[in-house]
Amino acid sequence: MKVNIKNGELLDAILPAVEELGKEKNQLLALKTRTILRILRPRAQDILELRGDLIDRFGKKDEDGKVVLDGTVVQFEEPDKDSDEPSDKAKFLAGQLELLSGGWDYPGPQIVAKDLGDTQVTGKLLAALGDLFVEPTEPAEEKESE
DSSP, rough: OOEEEEHHHHIIIIIIHHHTTTSSSOOOHHHHHHHHHHHHHHHHHHHHHHHHHHHHHOOOBBBSOOEEETEEEOOOOOOOOOOOOOOHHHHHHHHHHHHOEEEEESOOOOOEEEOOOOOOOOOOHHHHGGGEEEEEOOOOOOOOOO
């Protein structure tokens, strides 16, 4: 089954869930999660770098050209009240929305219910995995022709 993963879901839910599963004592599950993480982490890193590029492009800069933060929150220039041009914050948010709502076809293995063995996992964790977790379906019984 082809799995399409939204970039925002990868960062917010899927990657942390796979990392959590990788901490389990089930060695076969740990091995599979390592394989999956080798695919997910570079993609997540690319997304974070592109988000950083948006921050560099639209964030308010100090005298040294560094982005101004209030704690961990990026600051933006106040928009010119006489301009019809969108604010830098609006441009940043639009770019971030485009980036995070985009998706990609995940090319790797999925976690099948049998991979869990006797590992205890919460429904919340399984939900966070999204389509990376699959439960096998029973083949439909074929009706005999009469």
